[in-house]
Amino acid sequence: MVAGKKSEPSVRYALIDCDPGVDDALALAMGFASPFFRYAAVTTVHGNVSARLAYRNARRVVSFLRGHLESSIPDVPVYPGASLALDGSRLNRSESRMIHGPEGMGAMFDKKRRLPRLGRGSSKPAWEVLVGHALKRGSQLTIITLGPLTNLALALRHAPEVFSRVKRIVVMGGAARMPGNVTPAAEFNIYCDPLAAKEVFSSGLPITMVGLDVTRRALLSVDEFKGGGSFRAALRDLIRVYARFAKKRRRAENITLHDPLALAVAMKPDLVETASCRVDVDASQGIARGMTVVDLRENKESRVKNPVDVALDLDVKGFLAFFISHLREYRGWDVDEE
Numbered sequence: 158m159v160a161g162k163k164s165e166p167s168v169r170y171a172l173i174d175c176d177p178g179v180d181d182a183l184a185l186a187m188g189f190a191s192p193f194f195r196y197a198a199v200t201t202v203h204g205n206v207s208a209r210l211a212y213r214n215a216r217r218v219v220s221f222l223r224g225h226l227e228s229s230i231p232d233v234p235v236y237p238g239a240s241l242a243l244d245g246s247r248l249n250r251s252e253s254r255m256i257h258g259p260e261g262m263g264a265m266f267d268k269k270r271r272l273p274r275l276g277r278g279s280s281k282p283a284w285e286v287l288v289g290h291a292l293k294r295g296s297q298l299t300i301i302t303l304g305p306l307t308n309l310a311l312a313l314r315h316a317p318e319v320f321s322r323v324k325r326i327v328v329m330g331g332a333a334r335m336p337g338n339v340t341p342a343a344e345f346n347i348y349c350d351p352l353a354a355k356e357v358f359s360s361g362l363p364i365t366m367v368g369l370d371v372t373r374r375a376l377l378s379v380d381e382f383k384g385g386g387s388f389r390a391a392l393r394d395l396i397r398v399y400a401r402f403a404k405k406r407r408r409a410e411n412i413t414l415h416d417p418l419a420l421a422v423a424m425k426p427d428l429v430e431t432a433s434c435r436v437d438v439d440a441s442q443g444i445a446r447g448m449t450v451v452d453l454r455e456n457k458e459s460r461v462k463n464p465v466d467v468a469l470d471l472d473v474k475g476f477l478a479f480f481i482s483h484l485r486e487y488r489g490w491d492v493d494e495e
């Protein structure tokens with residue numbers, strides 16, 4: 158049971174589960190700048206970096222963001238999560254280090270920059286926090302997952318009945334009609350823990366899958382981070398490695414906002430068009446490990462059992478404007494006042 162105030166009926170609560178990670182940090186920056194959600198917790202998970210680093214990075218990012226917001230948000234508690242996939246498999250993180258930097262935060266927290274103090278931490282495991290908030294906040298709670306689904310799958314294994322009242326679960330992950338990004342078949346978050354994804358997508362809960370079909374179109378020019386004040390300079394440091402990898406891999410001067418889009422969809426669902434489909438996951442050790450098999454067939458023999466709302470189209474301009482409008486809320490996005 159999560160201690161704390163009784164839920165106020167009009168409040169929308171959110172819990173973000175993430176593996177920061179550059180785009181995870183950008184998602185937190187966008188979300189915290191808006192009063193749309195009251196953030197009950199941030200839970201962390203293995204993925205882009207180790208579980209230990211994800212936990213430390215999230216605490217630093219929360220602390221850093223709070224220090225640059227006029228309307229200061231409460232000190233959102235951060236909780237440590239799973240360090241291994243459900244099947245015990247370990248991921249080779251060499252490519253993740255090239256994308257997110259050796260410690261997962263690009264150059265944002267490098268030595269020359271004053272490190273923000275670590276934000277509020279706790280030893281309570283992430284799956285327990287997910288269960289506690291689902292129990293306490295119920296239909297007022299939206300869960301947004303930005304990394305592998307290990308924590309959520311563990312929470313469902315411990316208390317499946319508790320999640321039936323949760324308002325929405327928005328998952329950044331998977332791909333319906335396009336190749337993966339970590340193998341030809343698999344998107345990274347699903348690849349890291351396919352068994353967890355299989356259990357989550359077949360749970361029958363109200364899930365929106367925000368996969369590569371839409372996130373690959375959520376491309377923001379690196380020019381948006383030029384100039385401005387100290388906050389924008391810090392984000393420039395954050396994306397430096399991420400942008401360099403994009404330039405090398407895609408020959409592009411833009412960055413892919415996978416995680417910010419998932420959180421934006423939780424706040425503004427009309428940014429995407431979805432189809433209600435069954436989503437299965439290959440949890441084998443074979444060549445298609447981590448593939449999300451999305452049943453887009455028109456002539457489905459029977460009403461799909463446990464469908465997922467799969468995002469297939471995106472209002473690109475609308476999302477990018479939404480994202481930038483939130484960053485403008487930070488002190489130091491524009492030139493620092495004297």
Ligand code: RIB
Nearest residue numbers: 178180181303345346415
């Ligand atoms: O495939 C993109 C996803 O993998 C994002 O969540 C990114 O942070 C990485 O975790």
Ligand code: CA
Nearest residue numbers: 178181303304
């Ligand atoms: Ca992520």
